[in-house]
Amino acid sequence: xxxxxxxxxxxxxxxxxxxxxxxxxxxxxxxxxxxxxxxxxxxxxxxxxxxxxxxxxxxxxxxxxxxxxxxxxxxxxxxxxxxxxxxxxxxxxxxxxxxxxxxxxxxxxxxxxxxxxxxxxxxxxxxxxxxxxxxxxxxxxxxxxxxxxxxxxxxxxxxxxxxxxxxxxxxxxxxxxxxxxxxxxxxxxxxxxxxxxxxxxxxxxxxxxxxxxxxxxxxxxxxxxxxxxxxxxxxxxxxxxxxxxxxxxxxxxxxxxxxxxxxx
Amino acid sequence: xxxxxxxxxxxxxxxxxxxxxxxxxxxxxxxxxxxxxxxxxxxxxxxxxxxxxxxxxxxxxxxxxxxxxxxxxxxxxxxxxxxxxxxxxxxxxxxxxxxxxxxxxxxxxxxxxxxxxxxxxxxxxxxxxxxxxxxxxxxxxxxxxxxxxxxxxxxxxxxxxxxxxxxxxxxxxxxxxxxxxxxxxxxxxxxxxxxxxxxxxxxxxxxxxxxxxxxxxxxxxxxxxxxxxxxxxxxxxxxxxxxxxxxxxxxxxxxxxxxxxxxxxxxxxxxxxxxxxxxxxxxxxxxxxxxxxxxxxxxx
Numbered sequence: 255x256x257x258x259x260x261x262x263x264x265x266x267x268x269x270x271x272x273x274x275x276x277x278x279x280x281x282x283x284x285x286x287x288x289x290x291x292x293x294x295x296x297x298x299x300x301x302x303x304x305x306x307x308x309x310x311x312x313x314x315x316x317x318x319x320x321x322x323x324x325x326x327x328x329x330x331x332x333x334x335x336x337x338x339x340x341x342x343x344x345x346x347x348x349x350x351x352x353x354x355x356x357x358x359x360x361x362x363x364x365x366x367x368x369x370x371x372x373x374x375x376x377x378x379x380x381x382x383x384x385x386x387x388x389x390x391x392x393x394x395x396x397x398x399x400x401x402x403x404x405x406x407x408x409x410x411x412x413x414x415x416x417x418x419x420x421x422x423x424x425x426x427x428x429x430x431x432x433x434x435x436x437x438x439x440x441x442x443x444x445x446x447x448x449x450x451x452x453x454x455x456x457x458x459x460x461x462x463x464x465x466x467x468x469x470x471x472x473x474x475x476x477x478x479x480x481x482x483x484x485x486x487x488x489x490x491x492x493x494x495x496x497x498x499x500x501x502x503x504x505x506x507x508x509x510x511x512x513x514x515x516x517x518x
Numbered sequence: 519x520x521x522x523x524x525x526x527x528x529x530x531x532x533x534x535x536x537x538x539x540x541x542x543x544x545x546x547x548x549x550x551x552x553x554x555x556x557x558x559x560x561x562x563x564x565x566x567x568x569x570x571x572x573x574x575x576x577x578x579x580x581x582x583x584x585x586x587x588x589x590x591x592x593x594x595x596x597x598x599x600x601x602x603x604x605x606x607x608x609x610x611x612x613x614x615x616x617x618x619x620x621x622x623x624x625x626x627x628x629x630x631x632x633x634x635x636x637x638x639x640x641x642x643x644x645x646x647x648x649x650x651x652x653x654x655x656x657x658x659x660x661x662x663x664x665x666x667x668x669x670x671x672x673x674x675x676x677x678x679x680x681x682x683x684x685x686x687x688x689x690x691x692x693x694x695x696x697x698x699x700x701x702x703x704x705x706x707x708x709x710x711x712x713x714x715x716x717x718x719x720x721x722x723x724x725x726x727x728x729x730x731x732x733x734x735x736x737x738x739x740x741x742x743x744x745x746x747x748x749x750x751x752x753x754x755x756x757x758x759x760x761x762x763x764x765x766x767x768x769x770x771x772x773x774x775x776x777x778x779x780x781x782x783x784x785x786x787x788x789x790x791x792x793x794x795x796x797x798x799x800x801x802x803x804x805x806x807x808x809x810x811x812x813x814x815x816x817x818x
Contacts, residue, residue, distance in 0.1 A: 315706075342709045353705040354696055367697050369708030397759045413707070 266329030267292045268421050268452035269437035274323035276309055276476075285476045286323070291421070296453040298463040302496060306500060307456040308349070310473070311516050314454070315339060315346060315432045327421060330434065341369040343420030347427065351410045357401025359390055363412050373418040384416045384475060387442065404435045411439075415446065416515060424455040428462040440466045464488070472496065528788020532784040534776060539667035542674035543733050546768035547745075547752035548759065549681065550726035552757045554601075555761050556698035557718025560617050562617070564624040565726050567631040568604065568743060572596035572727035574639055577646060577740055579638035586649040588729060592673060597727030601719035610712075632742040641741065647734035658698055670732050677725065685764065685767065752789070754798045758810030770809065773797075 266288035276284040284306045291297045299307045312318045314325055316334030325332040327342050346467050354362050363381055372380035385391045388408045397410050414422060428436045443466045447453050462483040463470060472480040472487055474496040480487050487493055554562045572593040580589030612619045650669050656660040685691040696704040697714035705711050730745040737744060755774040759766025774794055781793040801809060
């Protein structure tokens with residue numbers, strides 16, 4: 255898993271971000287950020303708070319206006335509409351999960367399939383597969399709002415996976431999870447990636463990142479300060495400095511995401 | 519039911535059965551308010567005026583063609599079109615960040631529609647004939663539902679059943695529910711939220727028009743204000759049911775209909791609105807979000 259898996263030579267990368275610059279008013283949130291994610295590759299975006307990780311994510315999803323640079327999905331300019339992205343095989347989890355609490359787990363998972371067909375196979379197969387993979391089969395008819403937080407996160411992941419995406423964007427997938435759930439999540443990400451899906455994840459939990467990522471892109475103040483395999487990044491002095499001297503790969507760099515919703 | 523049944527029981531049976539039939543109409547209209555509330559996140563104060571326009575269309579079509587059913591079909595189509603037109607070309611232009619502008623536009627719309635109807639058709643009551651007899655069946659000496667009441671109950675049951683299937687068993691229904699509770703999340707997941715809002719208005723006004731059409735033969739007749747009292751009672755029922763809940767609208771509509779019928783029978787017609795308001799007050803005091811409200815508030 256640690257070797258850099260490169261795409262087939264002539265096919266374009268699944269996601270290519272080049273020279274991306276985003277400004278909010280006078281503030282430069284991203285400055286000339288470039289990286290790519292190949293099919294079957296998992297790339298993690300890490301960096302201190304405010305480094306621009308989420309902005310990259312939002313730019314890929316067309317939620318913020320880019321000042322310069324280009325974003326290509328499968329060699330074509332990234333669609334900016336939600337339906338366009340889904341149609342191009344791009345799927346994401348949402349910050350704060352964004353579950354429909356009053357809908358059942360099954361209904362939550364079905365919502366993306368109301369506008370796109372899964373990439374390969376029938377909708378029914380895709381739903382059964384994703385519920386099975388994530389251990390949600392028995393919870394299919396439970397209202398999502400009644401589940402504990404780890405299950406809610408799995409529902410959010412199931413909803414992103416059910417379209418069988420070519421590019422999966424995960425927003426802090428390990429945030430708020432315990433060790434057991436994180437191991438399970440890492441296994442799921444590996445399975446998805448082995449299936450040929452490109453995975454881009456934004457994550458604070460560095461152990462998890464080092465575990466699942468083929469390559470790590472480190473952002474600080476909107477710049478890419480390091481990019482490489484987890485081992486390369488771990489040894490990079492610039493990365494250590496950005497994290498204020500805390501060695502990367504030790505304990506978590508920051509407290510786990512506190513965006514825990516009501517988990518009644 | 520036996521011929522020995524006392525007059526008091528006979529009266530009760532009659533009032534209960536009539537109340538159910540009136541309640542079915544109320545429930546339909548309350549359901550229409552729930553549907554539009556889910557789509558627009560606001561009570562549509564123009565619902566009565568918007569519902570009565572298609573009834574005039576039905577009246578005109580039925581008068582010209584002699585067919586009640588053709589008139590009914592035209593009312594449904596007109597209601598759906600009116601809902602789409604008002605949402606797309608009027609309410610979408612109104613600022614959405616607070617509910618007041620929408621309410622004021624709705625009140626303006628009421629004036630325009632009701633004045634327009636009075637100009638076009640005259641302000642007088644027009645008697646409207648029911649497609650079935652309104653003479654109650656005589657069951658063992660007791661007057662119960664009329665054939666027309668039975669027709670109203672069946673239509674209401676079919677429409678309610680249709681909505682239950684639409685909302686719970688279809689892709690469109692899932693999108694309508696998702697868009698109603700979390701429009702922004704739904705949009706990110708590919709749901710075409712504006713389309714769902716328009717569809718919600720179309721379904722709502724068509725349903726309201728149907729309710730008004732069913733009501734008119736049992737009242738004084740057709741005039742531009744013929745659905746106003748229906749709106750007030752159905753609004754009370756929708757609030758009692760929880761505004762968000764189709765099941766709540768159904769149950770509360772029937773309860774309000776039966777209550778109004780009993781109070782009218784045992785006290786007076788003038789007391790009935792007070793009884794409805796009293797019920798509304800009690801429910802709001804005990805359960806401020808209504809009887810069947812969703813557990814959690816909707817999110818942006």
